[in-house]
Amino acid sequence: MSKDKNFAIFRRFDELNMLHLMALQAEILELRELFRDRCRRDDQDNSGSGQEPRMYSKYFHALRESDMTQPPSPETVRKKPPSSQLGLMTALRQRMAEYNALLLQVSQLALIPEPKKSQLSELQGWLRDPKGGKNFLKRFEFWTWRDNDASSYVTMNPPISEGDTFTSFITYRMASIFDRLLGRRFQAGKIVDEEAGLRSYSDSKLGKASNVIAAxxxxxxxxxxxxxxxxxxxxxxxxxxxxxxxxxxxxxxxxxxxxxxxxxxxxxxx
Known part of the structure; x- marks a missing residue:
C-alpha cells in the first residue's frame, strides 16, 4: 500500500457509522426531553426553598452554583441520566460534542472516492496469490476485502486528473495489458511486490499516453x-x-x- 496507493483501500463501515449516529441521536433526544421536563419543574418550584430553582433558566450563574459536584462521565450518563438541571445540561453538551464530531467525520468520509473495480480486484487477486498475500489474513480479518462492491471501500489514491471513460480505460485496463505484454519484459514501471511480479505505473504517464491517443x-x-x-x-x-x-x-x-x-x-x- 505504501509503494502503490492504488492498493491503499479501506472499508467505509457505513452501516456502523450510521448506527452510532442513530444511537447518539436517540440519546440526545431522550436527554433533551428530560432536560425540558426538569426545567419546567424547576420553573414551577414551590418547595419553599427560595427563588433559586426558578432562576436557573434565567441566570446561568445560579444554575452553575446549584450543583458543584464533579460532572458525570459519559459512561455514568449512559447507565443512569442525572436528575439535576445542570447535570442534564452537562450530559447534553457531552453528547452533542460527540454527535457533531462524528457527523462531521462521516460527512468528510463520504467525500473520499471509492476505488475502481480494477483496483479492488487487483488487491483481492494479490491477497489470494500464493506468491503474494497467500491468504495471510485469519478469522474475521479474512473478510476485510472479500466484498466485491467497490462502494463499500475508500481509496487513498487521488482520482486521475481526467475523469473521462477513455482515460480511466487507459489507466486501469490497458496498463495491465501493457504489463503482461511488454512491461515485465523491459522492466518498466515500479516493482511493488517482486515475488508476485506486481508492478505499478505512473498515473501521469498513463494520462499523457491517453492525451496522445486522443490527439x-x-x-x-x-x-x-x-x-x-x-x-x-x-x-x-x-x-x-x-x-x-x-x-x-x-x-x-x-x-x-x-x-x-x-x-x-x-x-x-x-
Whole structure:
C-alpha cells in the first residue's frame, strides 16, 4: 500500500457509522426531553426553598452554583441520566460534542472516492496469490476485502486528473495489458511486490499516453470524413455518411473527454 496507493483501500463501515449516529441521536433526544421536563419543574418550584430553582433558566450563574459536584462521565450518563438541571445540561453538551464530531467525520468520509473495480480486484487477486498475500489474513480479518462492491471501500489514491471513460480505460485496463505484454519484459514501471511480479505505473504517464491517443484520433477523424465524402457521388449517401460521422464524433467526444451534456451538444452542432 505504501509503494502503490492504488492498493491503499479501506472499508467505509457505513452501516456502523450510521448506527452510532442513530444511537447518539436517540440519546440526545431522550436527554433533551428530560432536560425540558426538569426545567419546567424547576420553573414551577414551590418547595419553599427560595427563588433559586426558578432562576436557573434565567441566570446561568445560579444554575452553575446549584450543583458543584464533579460532572458525570459519559459512561455514568449512559447507565443512569442525572436528575439535576445542570447535570442534564452537562450530559447534553457531552453528547452533542460527540454527535457533531462524528457527523462531521462521516460527512468528510463520504467525500473520499471509492476505488475502481480494477483496483479492488487487483488487491483481492494479490491477497489470494500464493506468491503474494497467500491468504495471510485469519478469522474475521479474512473478510476485510472479500466484498466485491467497490462502494463499500475508500481509496487513498487521488482520482486521475481526467475523469473521462477513455482515460480511466487507459489507466486501469490497458496498463495491465501493457504489463503482461511488454512491461515485465523491459522492466518498466515500479516493482511493488517482486515475488508476485506486481508492478505499478505512473498515473501521469498513463494520462499523457491517453492525451496522445486522443490527439491522434481528433486530428484523423475530420480528414477521414472529408476523404469518405469526397469519394461518394450521391447526395443522399453523403447526407447519410454525414449523419454517421456526426454520431461517431459525438460518441468519441463523450468517450475521450469529460465534457458536460451542453458542451457535447454545442461541439456536435458546430
Amino acid at each position: 491522434i484520433v481528433a486530428s484523423t477523424l475530420p480528414v477521414l470524413t472529408i476523404f469518405v465524402l469526397n469519394s461518394v457521388n450521391s447526395t443522399t449517401a453523403r447526407i447519410g455518411w454525414t449523419v454517421l460521422f456526426t454520431a461517431v464524433f459525438a460518441g468519441i467526444l463523450a468517450l475521450f473527454s469529460s465534457a458536460k451534456r451542453a458542451e457535447l451538444f454545442a461541439a456536435t452542432a458546430t
